[in-house]
Amino acid sequence: MPFVFRMVPVDGDLAKSLFKQNVGSCCCLIDLVWVVPIMGTNDANNSVWQTFETMESRQAFLSAIIESSDDAIISKDLKGIITSWNRGAEGIFGYREAEVIGKPITILIPKERRKEEDHILRQIRKGKKVDHFQTIRVNKAGTRIPISLTISPIKDGDGRIIGASKIARDISVEVNARHQANQLLNELRAAIAHKDKFIALASHELKTPLTSIYGYLQIIAKKTQEPITQKFISKATDQVEKLETLVGQLLDVVRIGADKLLLNKEMFGLGRLVADTINVCTYTFPSHTFHLESLESEVYIYADKQRIEQVLINLLSNAVKYSPFSDMVHIRLHRSPSSVTLSVLDSGIGLTADQQLKLFTRFYRAEGVEKIQGLGLGLYLCKAIIERHGGQIGVKSEPGSYTEFYFTLPLAHVSNS
Amino acid sequence: MNMSTKKTVVVLEDDVAIGELLEYLLTEENIEVKLFDRAVPFEREMEQLHADLYLLDIMLPDGDGYEICCKLRKREKTSHTPILLISAHFENIQNGCNAEGFIKKPFHIDELMNHVKRQLQ
Numbered sequence: 001m002p003f004v005f006r007m008v009p010v011d012g013d014l015a016k017s018l019f020k021q022n023v024g025s026c027c028c029l030i031d032l033v034w035v036v037p038i039m040g041t042n043d044a045n046n047s048v049w050q051t052f053e054t055m056e057s058r059q060a061f062l063s064a065i066i067e068s069s070d071d072a073i074i075s076k077d078l079k080g081i082i083t084s085w086n087r088g089a090e091g092i093f094g095y096r097e098a099e100v101i102g103k104p105i106t107i108l109i110p111k112e113r114r115k116e117e118d119h120i121l122r123q124i125r126k127g128k129k130v131d132h133f134q135t136i137r138v139n140k141a142g143t144r145i146p147i148s149l150t151i152s153p154i155k156d157g158d159g160r161i162i163g164a165s166k167i168a169r170d171i172s173v174e175v176n177a178r179h180q181a182n183q184l185l186n187e188l189r190a191a192i193a194h195k196d197k198f199i200a201l202a203s204h205e206l207k208t209p210l211t212s213i214y215g216y217l218q219i220i221a222k223k224t225q226e227p228i229t230q231k232f233i234s235k236a237t238d239q240v241e242k243l244e245t246l247v248g249q250l251l252d253v254v255r256i257g258a259d260k261l262l263l264n265k266e267m268f269g270l271g272r273l274v275a276d277t278i279n280v281c282t283y284t285f286p287s288h289t290f291h292l293e294s295l296e297s298e299v300y301i302y303a304d305k306q307r308i309e310q311v312l313i314n315l316l317s318n319a320v321k322y323s324p325f326s327d328m329v330h331i332r333l334h335r336s337p338s339s340v341t342l343s344v345l346d347s348g349i350g351l352t353a354d355q356q357l358k359l360f361t362r363f364y365r366a367e368g369v370e371k372i373q374g375l376g377l378g379l380y381l382c383k384a385i386i387e388r389h390g391g392q393i394g395v396k397s398e399p400g401s402y403t404e405f406y407f408t409l410p411l412a413h414v415s416n417s
Numbered sequence: 418m419n420m421s422t423k424k425t426v427v428v429l430e431d432d433v434a435i436g437e438l439l440e441y442l443l444t445e446e447n448i449e450v451k452l453f454d455r456a457v458p459f460e461r462e463m464e465q466l467h468a469d470l471y472l473l474d475i476m477l478p479d480g481d482g483y484e485i486c487c488k489l490r491k492r493e494k495t496s497h498t499p500i501l502l503i504s505a506h507f508e509n510i511q512n513g514c515n516a517e518g519f520i521k522k523p524f525h526i527d528e529l530m531n532h533v534k535r536q537l538q
Contacts (some may be wrong), residue, residue, distance in 0.1 A: 061489070086430070110439065200506075203505075204476065204506060207505035207523065208435065208505065209434070210437075210522075210523050211432075211435050211505070211522040211523040211524065212432070212434035212435050212438055213523075214436075214523040214524075215435070215438040215524070215526055216438060216441075216529075218525070218526045219438075219441070219442075219526065244523055249527050251506075267515045283514050
């Protein structure tokens with residue numbers, strides 16, 4: 001009778017019950033896929049084993065499965081002598097059945113791994129299974145092959161352990177793929193380290209000429225009395241400062257990526273810093289008025305003052321940049337028992353929900369906003385700085401209406417003395 | 418600043434343009450400047466040098482201003498001479514050598530000179 005095979009996934013309980021009906025060979029149940037014979041039609045799933053009228057036909061069916069497997073399925077007795085050998089084993093190890101029956105299984109085991117067999121046999125004698133064990137075996141030609149092994153005890157009708165069945169799968173492809181993936185990962189890590197080193201070096205090299213340009217411009221500014229020259233020097237100085245900020249941002253990104261953003265923390269009043277920063281911004285952004293809703297008493301935080309100032313300037317200049325048709329920016333400080341929150345509110349172009357999600361990622365630029373300068377690093381850096389201070393940063397917005405950025409920082413512990 | 422006795426500042430800076438800038442700014446304030454652009458000649462002359470203040474760049478082609486700072490601190494003669502470090506990589510400096518201060522590149526010339534004058538007082 002010709003068999004037609006079909007792979008049918010079965011659930012755990014069904015698998016167990018089918019397994020009990022089986023003669024104890026584990027070869028049919030691999031990765032919870034059961035091989036079910038279909039006799040001509042599709043509706044024969046129910047009484048699978050009843051279709052085999054004799055023990056012989058059932059054995060023939062099982063043998064056919066074993067023979068058709070690409071995995072090596074081998075059995076051995078308790079002394080480690082090979083008692084059966086399928087075609088899959090022939091494919092992987094190169095020996096034909098007649099060559100190996102009666103030989104010790106150790107012919108497949110490299111010398112330095114012989115101890116593995118002792119361990120396997122000990123487990124089997126105890127009735128234990130050895131599951132998905134990755135190791136190396138040698139084939140007839142002496143080539144080493146990485147394999148995955150599963151070894152289970154074979155019991156006779158009375159439940160005595162009489163040997164072991166062994167399923168070996170050639171995992172050369174997987175091992176090679178893993179090896180390649182590791183190699184690529186290492187190359188990638190080296191490339192990132194290399195890139196970071198390059199950016200760090202480049203930013204240092206860029207800062208050197210910037211330092212002299214900036215220095216000499218300041219000297220010229222002091223020397224000249226002529227208003228037009230003063231004006232042009234001041235414009236050039238502003239541009240150098242912009243360039244310095246950009247170079248600094250590049251370096252910061254590398255530091256954050258390498259987790260090397262160091263904070264020089266000190267105790268200071270946030271209210272004072274906010275007021276001072278707003279003062280500077282009033283000159284830098286004459287198009288807008290900054291309205292500060294401050295607190296009655298000063299709030300002290302233990303933080304890197306320069307870095308917090310950097311965040312403030314970033315949020316304030318964003319508020320100006322993205323509200324070209326408005327002239328007001330509101331800043332509010334709010335104190336809770338253990339933290340302080342600062343928010344910057346503009347009535348500008350606003351942000352969609354999607355933009356709000358992506359905003360704090362690296363190199364993100366708001367789409368549809370042309371002619372707005374920058375590298376798209378500002379908010380990414382703000383987030384990193386605030387989070388490294390144990391705080392949070394967030395945004396609320398309505399497109400076409402308003403945007404409110406806020407950050408919360410823990411208050412410094414001021415001792416009573 | 419009391420300038421009755423002329424003060425000497427030893428500057429170690431590899432970039433010629435920045436070195437000249439520092440030299441100009443200090444000379445304008447009636448300060449004597451000794452300028453070095455490499456660590457090796459600086460260290461060779463270190464024993465004979467007299468300085469009221471050292472201005473040291475950190476990244477040098479043949480040395481490290483931070484290490485030189487530590488060496489100056491260890492010598493008895495210079496252990497109390499003020500040292501200001503200058504660097505473009507400002508925040509990676511650890512103050513293990515007890516420098517009196519750091520100046521970040523690029524710098525505001527007024528801030529730099531205030532730093533210098535404070536140390537020379």
